[in-house]
Amino acid sequence: SQTIHQWPATLVQPVGSPLSLECTVEGTSNPNLYWYRQAAGRGLQLLFYSVGIGQISSEVPQNLSASRPQDRQFILSSKKLLLSDSGFYLCAWSPRDATNEKLFFGSGTQLSVL
Amino acid sequence: DQQVKQNSPSLSVQEGRISILNCDYTNSMFDYFLWYKKYPAEGPTFLISISSIKDKNEDGRFTVFLNKSAKHLSLHIVPSQPGDSAVYFCAASAERDNNNDMRFGAGTRLTVKP
Numbered sequence: 001s002q003t004i005h006q007w008p009a010t011l012v013q014p015v016g017s018p019l020s021l022e023c024t025v026e027g028t029s030n031p032n033l034y035w036y037r038q039a040a041g042r043g044l045q046l047l048f049y050s051v052g053i054g055q056i057s058s059e060v061p062q063n064l065s066a067s068r069p070q071d072r073q074f075i076l077s078s079k080k081l082l083l084s085d086s087g088f089y090l091c092a093w094s095p096r097d098a099t100n101e102k103l104f105f106g107s108g109t110q111l112s113v114l
Numbered sequence: 115d116q117q118v119k120q121n122s123p124s125l126s127v128q129e130g131r132i133s134i135l136n137c138d139y140t141n142s143m144f145d146y147f148l149w150y151k152k153y154p155a156e157g158p159t160f161l162i163s164i165s166s167i168k169d170k171n172e173d174g175r176f177t178v179f180l181n182k183s184a185k186h187l188s189l190h191i192v193p194s195q196p197g198d199s200a201v202y203f204c205a206a207s208a209e210r211d212n213n214n215d216m217r218f219g220a221g222t223r224l225t226v227k228p
Contacts, residue, residue, distance in 0.1 A: 009155075036218075043120075043220035044158070044203060059215075090157050102148055103205075103216060105157030 002027035006091045006106030013113055019064075019078040021109050023091030026072065031093040033074040034103065035066055038088040050074060051096065086113045117141045118206050120219035127226050133191040135222050137204030140185065144206040144217075149178060149189045152201045152221070161202070162189070194226045 006023045013019060025031050035047040046059045048066035056066050063082050067075045074091055088110050092103040119138045127133045135149075145166040150158035164171040164178045164187065171178050177190045191198055204219040 006157075043118075044205075044218035046215065046217075049215075092157075102160040102163060105150075105159070108155065108157050110155065 002093075002104065004091060004093055004104055004106045006109060008109060009107065010110045011112070013081050013111065015083055015113055016080045019076070019081050019085070019111070021076040021089055021091075021111075023074045023076075023106055024072055025074075025093045028072070028093070028095065030071060030096040032096055033068060034092040034094075035074065035076050036090040036092060036105075038090065040087070044090065048076070081113045083113050086111055116220075117144075118204055118217045118219040120204055120222050122222050123220070124223040124225070127194045127224065129196055129226055129228050130193045133189075133194045133198065133224055133226065135189040135191075135202050135204075135224065137187050137189075137219055138185055139187075139206050139217075141206070141208070141217075142185070143208040145209050146207050147178070147180060147187050148205045148207075148216075149176075150203040150205060150218075152203060158203055191224075194224075196226045196228050199224055199226050 003026045033050045036044045037047055038044050048056055048058055050056050050068045053068055064078050088108050090108045091106040094101045094103050117140050148163040149161040151161045152158040162173050162176050162178050164180050169180050175191055180187045201221045201223045203221045205216050207216040
């Protein structure tokens with residue numbers, strides 16, 4: 001069966017510090033990978049998605065970047081965090097080349113930038 | 115750009131009664147709709163979905179209704195149970211985008227009172 005791992009679960013970082021959140025998927029190959037953010041009181045906002053190694057699509061201009069160094073690894077980064085980067089970050093995957101497929105989410109990372 | 119809207123941030127229902135959660139969308143290209151359930155500090159989990167070729171899909175206590183002309187869908191939970199208390203997200207995607215652009219509503223917090 002497929003599983004998705006996301007860490008850390010919580011993170012408190014000072015403004016201006018770097019960020020690295022990691023997500024890995026097991027039990028499947030060539031997944032589509034996603035990073036979402038849920039800001040306080042708001043819905044899930046798609047930040048990045050990837051259909052393959054090194055292929056990253058960005059949905060919104062922001063202080064964050066994403067990388068996919070391996071097929072089942074997706075990393076969310078920032079060189080300098082802003083207060084507005086606080087939120088609940090979710091990694092997700094879906095089968096490649098499958099239409100009408102649901103997303104499978106990780107357990108999320110609660111990021112607080114102080 | 116709120117293409118998927120859940121206008122009720124919260125809903126409170128008595129145990130055993132029906133819960134109705136509503137969702138509206140603006141993009142006529144959306145052809146696949148999903149409901150996710152989210153507990154605090156956890157990732158969303160898939161609940162039920164419906165394709166645009168249908169107007170109803172039922173799974174146990176959960177039924178999703180789709181009204182394409184009104185660009186509206188709803189989730190009915192009957193009977194509601196205290197364990198159903200969670201945030202429910204409506205989501206939509208378009209097959210032409212290989213579902214890589216799934217849009218989420220802001221969520222509705224359902225509280226089922228014993």
